[in-house]
Structure formats: C-alpha cells, structure tokens
Amino acid sequence: MNKVIFxxxxxxxxxxxxxxxxxxxxxxxxxxxDAVSTTAAVLPDTAAFKDMxxxxxxxxxxxxxxxxxxxxxxxxxxxxxxxLVPDKxxxxxxxxxxxxxIGEYVHRPETYFGxxxxxxxxxxxxxxxxLEGKEYTLVKNNGPNSLHGGKKGFGAVVWxxxxxxxxxxxxxxxxxxxxxxxxxxxxxxVIYTLTDSNQLTISYQxxxxxxxxxxxxxxxYFNLNGQGSGTILNHVLELNADRYTPVDSTLIPTGxxxxxxxxxxDFRTPTAIGARIxxxxxxxxxxxxxxxxxxxxxxxGDMIKGGHTLMPTATVRGDLSxxxxxxxxxxxxxxxxxxNFMQGIxxxxxxxxxxxxxxxxxxxxxxxxxPNHPDFPSTELKPGQTYLTSTVYQFSAK
Ligand code: BGC
Numbered sequence: 493m494n495k496v497i498f499x500x501x502x503x504x505x506x507x508x509x510x511x512x513x514x515x516x517x518x519x520x521x522x523x524x525x526d527a528v529s530t531t532a533a534v535l536p537d538t539a540a541f542k543d544m545x546x547x548x549x550x551x552x553x554x555x556x557x558x559x560x561x562x563x564x565x566x567x568x569x570x571x572x573x574x575x576l577v578p579d580k581x582x583x584x585x586x587x588x589x590x591x592x593x594i595g596e597y598v599h600r601p602e603t604y605f606g607x608x609x610x611x612x613x614x615x616x617x618x619x620x621x622x623l624e625g626k627e628y629t630l631v632k633n634n635g636p637n638s639l640h641g642g643k644k645g646f647g648a649v650v651w652x653x654x655x656x657x658x659x660x661x662x663x664x665x666x667x668x669x670x671x672x673x674x675x676x677x678x679x680x681x682v683i684y685t686l687t688d689s690n691q692l693t694i695s696y697q698x699x700x701x702x703x704x705x706x707x708x709x710x711x712x713y714f715n716l717n718g719q720g721s722g723t724i725l726n727h728v729l730e731l732n733a734d735r736y737t738p739v740d741s742t743l744i745p746t747g748x749x750x751x752x753x754x755x756x757x758d759f760r761t762p763t764a765i766g767a768r769i770x771x772x773x774x775x776x777x778x779x780x781x782x783x784x785x786x787x788x789x790x791x792x793g794d795m796i797k798g799g800h801t802l803m804p805t806a807t808v809r810g811d812l813s814x815x816x817x818x819x820x821x822x823x824x825x826x827x828x829x830x831x832n833f834m835q836g837i838x839x840x841x842x843x844x845x846x847x848x849x850x851x852x853x854x855x856x857x858x859x860x861x862x863p864n865h866p867d868f869p870s871t872e873l874k875p876g877q878t879y880l881t882s883t884v885y886q887f888s889a890k
Contacts, residue, residue: 528579528583528585528717528718528721528810528812528813529583529585529718529721530581530583531583532583532584533574533576533584533585533586533718533842535552535554535562535564535574535576536552536564536573536574536590536591536592536593536841537592537593538551538552538554540552540592540593540594540595541566541568541573541593541594542594543594543595545568545594545598545650546649546650548650548652549650550566550567550568550594550650551566551567551653552564552565552566552573553565553566553567553653553655553661555658555659555660555661555684555685555686556658556659556686557659557686557687557688557690558688559578559688559690560576560578560584561575561576561577561578561686561690561692561887562574562575562576562584562686563575563576563684563686563692565606565653565661565663565684566594566597567650567651567652567653567663568594568597568598568648568649568650568651569597569601569606569607569608569646569647569648569649569651570607570608570646570647570651570663570665570682571590571597571605571606571607571608571647572588572590572606572684572710572712573588573590573591573606573841574586574588574590574841575587575588575692575712577690577815577887577889578889579810579813579814579815579889580813580814580815580889580890585716585717585718585810585813585815586718586719586841587714587715587716587718587719587810587815587817587887588605588606588712588713588714588715588719589605589606589712589713589714589715589719589720589840589841589846589850589851590605590606590719590840590841591605591838591839591840591841592839592841592842596838596839598648600838601644601647601648602633603713603838603846604640604647604711604713605711605712605713606710606711606712606713607640607645607646607647607648607710607711608646608647608651608663608682608694608708608709608710608711609640609641609645609646609647609708609709609710609711609855610641610645610646610647610667610680610706610707610708611641611645611646611667611671611672611674611678611704611705611706611707611708612638612640612641612674612705612706612707612863612871613640613641613707613708613709613711613827613855613857613858613860614639614640614707614709614785614827614855614857614860614861615634615637615638615639615742615743615744615860615861616630616637616638616860616861616863616864617636617637617742617744617861617864618632618636618637619631619632619636619637619638619642619673620864621705621863621864622863623675623703623704623705623863623872624703626675628673628674628675629673630642630672630673630674631643631672631673635742636742637742637743637744638672638673640711641672642672642673643672644672645672646665646667646680646708647711649665649667651663651664651665651682652664652665659685659686659687660683660684660685660686661683661684662681662682662683663681663682663683663684664679664680664681664682665679665680666678666679666680667680669701669702674704674705675702675703675704676700676701676702676703676704676873676875677700677701677702678698678699678700678704678706678873679698679699679700680696680697680698680708681696681697681698682694682695682696682697682708683695683697689886690886690887690888691884691885691886691887692884692885692886692887693882693883693884693885694710694882694883694885695880695881695882696708696879696880696881696882697878697879697880698873698878698879699873699875699877699878699879700873700874700875700877701875702875703872703873703874703875704872704873705862705863705871705872705873706871706873706879707857707858707862707871708857708879708881709823709827709855709856709857709883710855710856710883711853711855712853713831713846713851713852713853714808714817714851714852714853714854715727715810715850715851715852716808716809716810716813716815716816716817717810717811717812717813717815718813719840719841719844719851720840720841720842720844720845720846720847720850721812721844721850722847722850723766723847723849723850724765724830724831724849724850724851724852725764725765725766725769725830725849726764726765726766726811726812727764727765727808727809727810727811727852728762728763728764728765728808728809728811729759729762729763729764729765729806729807729808729828729852730759730760730761730762730763730806730807730808731759731760731786731805731806731826731828732760732788732789732803732804732805732806733752733759733760733786733787733788733789733826734751734752734753734760734787734789735749735750735751735752735786735787736749736750736752736757736784736785736786736787737749737750737784737785737787737825737859737860737868738750738775738784739775739778739779739783739784739860740778741778743778743779743783743860744860744861745785745859745860745861745865745868747865747867749787752786755773755775756768756769756771756773756776757773757775757782757784757786759786759828762807762809764811765782765830765852766849769781769782769830779832780832780833781830781831781832781849782828782829782830782832782852783827783828783829783830783832784827784828785825785826785827785857785859785860786825786826786827786828787824787825787859788803788805788821788823788824788825788826789803790803800822800880800881800882801822802820802821802822802882802883802884803820803821803822804818804820805819805820805821805826805854805856806818806819806826806828806854807819808852808854813889814889814890815887815888815889816887816888816889816890817885817886817887818885818886818888819854819856819883819884819885819886820883820884820886821856821881821882821883821884822881822882822883823856823857823858823881823883824858824859824869825856825857825858825859826854826855826856826857827853827854827855827857827860828852828853828854829852829853829855830849830852831848831849831850831851831852831853832848832849834846834847834848834849834850834851835848836848836850856883858870858871
C-alpha cells in the first residue's frame with residue numbers, strides 16, 4: 493500500500509519509497525548521514541572572505557531578520573554563500589551549498605554554488621546567435637555549447653558591493669562590450685533583500701549601450717535538510733508548470749513546448765523528487781535526471797510587487813527538516829536541476845561534501861537558447877530599455 497504524508501496544502505503525496513508505476517525507483521533509504529541536525533548551523537568566518545581577487549577587494553556581507561533567518565553573500569560572483577533558516581524544531585539550518593573561504597570559490601567557480609549567472613543563464617547552442625543581422629560567437633565551455641555566460645561568467649568576477657542596511661545588499665558589475673563574446677557594455681545591478689516575513693528577494697536590473705541578449709539567474713544549490721546532509725531525493729516538490737521545453741542530447745531545447753502530463757516531469761501535485769527520476773524516459777536520460785526548463789503557468793493571483801507579477805513557481809519541502817521553500821518569479825521559466833553532475837569531490841562548508849544529488853537548483857530564467865528560438869520569449873535588451881526582474885524565495889517550517 494502506498495504510504496502517504498500530508499503536505500502543507502493538505503494534499504496527499506507519495507514518498508519515494510512507496511509510489512509504484514511510471515518507472516518508480518528503488519527506495520532511497522535514509523542513512524545516518526541523512527539525519528536532520530540538532531546543532532544550529534553557523535556562518536562561515538567573514539575573515540576567510542577578505543581578500544583581493546583580480547585586484548579588487550572581496551568580503552562577506554550579512555543580512556539578518558528578526559526571525560533568525562540570516563543570509564551571507566560575497567561580492568565574488570555576487571554569490572549566496574549561506575542561508576540559515578529555522579527548521580520545524582527551531583534549529584537553524586544552512587539550506588544552500590557553499591564553501592568556507594573565498595579561495596575555494598576562486599579555485600572552483602564552475603560549481604556555480606550560489607552564483608549570479610550571466611550574461612546568459614543556461615545554454616546557447618554551439619555558442620552562436622544572431623542579433624540585428626550580425627552573428628556573435630561566444631566562448632564555449634560545455635561540450636559544443638556555451639553555458640552560464642562562458643568561461644568567466646558573472647559568477648566568477650568581482651562585483652562592487654554596497655550594504656544599504658541589515659536587510660539589503662546591492663551589487664554592481666560592468667560587463668564590457670565583447671566580454672565572453674557578448675555585445676554591448678552592460679551595467680548590471682543585483683539587489684538581495686531579506687524581509688521580516690522570511691522572504692529573500694533577488695532583484696536584477698541592467699542597461700546596455702548596444703543590443704545584446706541577457707538571462708540572469710541565481711544558481712543556489714538547495715538542500716532544505718541542510719547542506720551536506722545527504723540526498724534530496726526525498727524532498728517533495730511541486731512545480732506550477734503544465735509544460736516544459738524538451739532538450740536534445742546536449743541539453744539544448746528542441747524548440748518544442750511539450751505538456752508534462754503523463755511524463756515523469758509532471759510535478760503539478762507534490763511529489764518526491766526521486767519518485768520517478770529513474771524512469772525510462774528519453775528526457776531523463778539526456779538530463780541524467782532532471783535538468784529541464786519548465787514553463788511557469790500564467791499568473792493565478794498570489795503576489796504583486798512594484799507593478800510586476802510574481803508568479804507562484806515552486807514549493808519544496810525538506811522531508812527531515814520540515815523547511816518549506818516557496819519560489820515566486822517574474823520570469824517565464826525555471827530550470828529544475830537535480831544535482832546529477834555532482835560528484836562529491838568539492839569540500840562544502842564545515843567539512844561536508846557535495847555528494848551526488850545532495851542538492852537541487854531552481855533557476856528562474858528565460859528559456860535556454862532563446863536567442864536561437866524566435867518563438868520563445870525574447871531575451872534581447874536594447875539601448876534605452878531597462879532589464880528588470882525579481883525572484884522571491886520564501887521560507888517557513890512545519
Ligand atoms: C545546468 C546543468 C549544469 C548545472 C551546473 C544547470 O543550470 O542546466 O546542466 O550541470 O547548471 O552548471
């Protein structure tokens with residue numbers, strides 16, 4: 493008989509161990525490593541982030557709210573280093589993967605832990621696109637394709653930080669014309685805000701002096717049971733997406749926008765991430781698990797901010813910690829990545845390791861390879877226009 497638990501919305505869901513059919517995997521047993529921590533997580537030492545990188549100073553900036561939620565951000569790659577959130581027992585849990593020192597980030601930027609990704613989040617096919625009749629060639633860093641802005645994207649450069657108060661950090665970066673092959677001098681601003689209602693908002697702004705393409709996102713790797721605490725396959729995920737963009741074997745969208753119905757990509761009701769991850773489906777073979785852009789359903793009335801609509805995108809619950817993360821975004825898509833390329837070779841904060849599928853990402857974005865798909869929502873930014881978008885991550889526990 494299927495075992496059921498009740499999710500925040502009171503909907504019965506199947507646990508990984510129990511759901512039959514549709515290629516369900518073998519149980520993902522909890523191991524000693526998977527136990528929820530009883531010790532409060534702490535922030536990395538801020539002194540370990542004070543350095544000079546590419547001739548510019550780096551540091552760790554701390555945002556706090558009245559509920560013990562704390563975010564630590566470094567200006568190297570504008571990266572979210574730590575995010576401490578109380579679990580169902582009130583124990584502060586660090587829900588994002590990261591390193592203990594700036595040196596480790598500089599040494600291993602390609603993990604993208606917590607990074608702001610740019611100029612273009614996710615892949616551009618063969619590192620080429622045409623804009624206003626001109627072909628541009630980008631730096632390729634992912635087989636035949638360009639991924640996450642190229643070899644030295646926005647996650648591997650030093651931003652100028654300005655801490656406005658305990659709740660707000662502003663980071664700025666000027667990406668020069670031709671950087672990684674992209675046209676236009678692009679002035680980018682990213683603002684992290686932590687509110688007393690346990691929302692971490694990331695707002696993005698940009699202007700350019702030449703037509704360019706742009707797709708900014710944050711690449712936090714989440715484990716709601718605590719970073720380094722084991723598998724995320726028993727986390728329960730709900731995605732507000734009826735459709736997704738299928739990919740080829742190099743993870744470039746085919747151009748089709750397909751229904752999730754009847755596939756293991758259907759997360760419209762809360763489902764354990766691991767329940768169908770091993771199903772015999774070509775898309776899961778190409779992604780080696782989930783590594784897909786989901787098309788967020790049109791607004792259903794939940795949250796409006798500054799005249800822009802923040803759409804309910806995803807809800808995830810850590811099975812052991814009870815921490816619930818809700819994601820809202822103004823972007824049309826979200827890349828759900830189940831940590832399939834993680835190999836346990838990078839040292840995380842506090843001596844932990846980044847084991848296979850011990851984190852997931854929900855990268856809010858325009859669709860991958862949009863510059864080569866005129867039917868996808870446009871990622872062009874022209875002089876005189878302002879790129880403006882936000883994503884909210886809201887935390888609670890039960
Ligand atoms: C991509 C994955 C990639 C990961 C880390 C995700 O956005 O879709 O394919 O392995 O980022 O770079």
